[in-house]
Amino acid sequence: MIRSIALFLCLLTVSASAQKIRYELSQGKETATYAEIIAFYQQLDRQYEEATLIEVGPTDAGKPLHLFLLDPDRQFTPTADKVTLLINNGIHPGEPEGIDATMLWVRDMLNRKTLPxxxxxxIVPVYNIGGCLNRGVSRVNQNGPLEYGFRGNARNYDLNRDFIKTDTEDARTWQTMFQTYKPHVLIDNHTSNGADYQHIMTYFATLKDKLHPAVSGYMAQTLQPELDKALTAKGFEPVPYVNNFSDTPESGFPAFNDSPRYSSGYAALFNCIGFVVELHMWKDYPSRVRGTLAFMEEALRIVSRDATLLIRNKQNADEAVSKQTEFPLTYKLDRTKSKLITFNGYEAKYKPSDVSSLKRLYYDRSAPFTKQIPYQNSYVPDVTVRKPKAYVIPQGWTAIIDRLKRNGAQLRPLSADSLMTVQAYYIEDAKTTQRPFEGHYVHSNVVVRKESLPIQFYKGDYVVSTDQPANRYVVETLEPQGIDSFFAWNFFDSILGQKEHFSAYIFEDTAAELLKNDPALRKKLEERRATDTAFANDANAQLEFVYRHSTYYEKTHNRYPVYRLER
Structure with missing residues (x-):
């Protein structure tokens, strides 16, 4: 009996000790390692029936992505009467306060039985596993912890640029998880960079002008104001994410334009409210952890209180998006609209650099100030498109089809070969980055021309209807002018390369015969020569002109292979 009691007390001591995390044991100087994070959640899984830790899929690091679910009813699946709150940690593991704050948070809720x-x-304990394993001190502008993970994943991708293109196993698994649980609210925990100021807490929400009004009205008029008030009461007066990298943020700044490549922009495509929480990098680490914890606590409180409303708002938005006809593809800042916000900063000053002896910027913490500064938080559609009845995608474009399916889009394969009259885009112009960004030479400012054409499609090609809740994802990725469209991310670059051409010494005779038999073409050529001196003096350019206006010119060159079915 004595031996049994001793063993029980030993196990109890081990269990209690395992509840303490590295952050606490180091008095706020250190953050948990990957192994410690997973072991911690595994223990909670074993200890509490209201909690379960599951593996949702692979990552580039060769380890599974974990999801920790908390549900007092022990169902652990989305239901019609529950609001789903998704917490994402460690997308940039060098910004680890979310990792530690969430561990403290869930442990205490489970111990106290306070789960709503x-x-x-x-909860994603740590999203970027490869970056978490790559521990070091790479964030030179950050005040603690002593060691932390790295921004890039196992293949050096920034996962917070990968929510549309999904180059990584990490992002593909994350999308599957998101579409399975369909959250109403997302909180993505980060650390800021940029200027110095007094605020510990900054954050940005999904741009109100991008969300459907059924969701954005509640977010902007209820959720954010109450969050801000509660955080201020807890000593973490927030300010919008300081999207200003000039010397003086007190001159004002705009809201961050979170396109769908980012977590909150991706979530908005599915009528999910997104928050990116950015604690100030130069505040001490315990303050950043406490601030992140406060944000999650208050968000959960309000989300639980307004659960019925959140569920109804998302349902209404999903239904409305199914019927929506006009879709913005890009947005621009409305500089005519601005509001004043309270900003607690430090005076920006200059002094000689000890490195270069030239003038350098510093923020004088002995000279704090409070000012009302302009904040621009209104964006308006720049490029807008009217949706077709459906899109038709040849089955060979498997990378596109796989992404659509994974994101909940409904696709119907053709049951037989079909000749359809569709609208086809031709890419007339685009600006392309000179250096790769996240592995891609990204296209922007895309100019298209539309033609109505009969196209032969085949059994197994896909029709994507536009009467579904996933409409925004479908339209914004398939329309080539979208800021984060699949065309923008180079998935269709093979169409930009000409596959056939002519040998001039042979085509000379063919071109002459074409002009002889086609007076209209001859007239076009002569008109071009009359108005373009360089063209008139360039024999090859004139042959190219005739070739491009002939039946020999390949029909698929620059023709975007996602077609619009208008009726």
């Missing part, structure tokens, strides 16, 4: 009954809480 109407919320399914889904």
């Amino acid at each position: 009954s109407n919320v399914l809480l889904a």
Whole structure:
């Protein structure tokens, strides 16, 4: 009996010790390692029936992505009467306060039995596993912890640029998880960079002008104001994410334009409210952890209180998007609209550099100030498109088809070969980056021309209807002018390369015969020569002109292979 009691006390001591995390044991100087993070959640899984830790899929690091689910009813699946709150940690593991704050948070909620009954809480303990394993001190502008992970994943991708293109196993698995649990609210925990100021807490929400009004109205008029008030009461007066890298943020700044490549921009495509929480990098680490914890606590409180409203808002938005006809593809800042916000900063000053002896910037913490500064938070559509009845995609474009399916889009394969009259885009012009960005030479400012054509499609090609809740994802990725469209991310670059051409010494005779038999073409050529001196003096250019206006010129050159079915 004595031996049994001793063993029980030993196990109890081990269990209690395992509840303490590295952050606490180091008095706030250190952050958990990957192994410690997973072991911690595995222990909570074993200890509490209201919690479960699951593997949702592979990552580039060769280790599975984990999801920790909290549900007092022990169902751990989305239900009609529960709001789903998704917490994403460690997308940039060098910004680890979310990792540690969430561990403290869930442990205490489970110990105290304070989980709300109407919320399914889904937590990614650490998203970027490869970056978490790559521990070091790479963030030179950050005040602690002593060691932390790296921004890039196992293949050096920034996962917060990969939510549309999904080059990584990490992003593909994350999308599958997101579409399975369909969260109403997303919190993505980060650390800021940029200027110095007094605020510990900054954050940005999904741009209100991008969300459907059924969702954005509640977010902008209720959720954010109440969050800000509660955070201020807890000593973390927030300010919008300081999207200003000039010397003086007090001159004002705009809201961050979170396109769908980012977590909150991706979430907005599915009528999910997104928050990117950015604690100030130069505040001490315990303050950053406490601030992140406060944000999650208050968000959960309000989300639980308004669960019925959040669920209804998302349902209404999903239904409305199914019927929506006009879709913005790009947005621009409305500089005519601005509001004043309270900004607690430090005076920006200059002094000689000890490195270069030239003038350098510094922020004088002995000279704090409070000012009302302009904040621009209104964006308006720049390029807008009217949706077709459906898109038709040849089955060979498997990378596109796989992404659509993974994101919940409904696709119907053709049951037989079909000749259809469709609208086809031709890419007339685009600007392309000179250096790769996240592995891609990104296209922007895309100019298209539309033609109505009969196209032969085949059994197994796909029709994507535009009467579904995933409409925004479908339209914004398939329309080539979208800022984060699949065309922008180079998935269709093979169409930009000409596959056939002519040998001039042979085509000379063919071109002459074409002009002889086609007076209209001859007239076009002569008109071009009359108005373009360089063209008139360039024999090869004139042959190219005739070739491009002939039946020999390949029909698929620059023709975008996603077609619009208008009726």
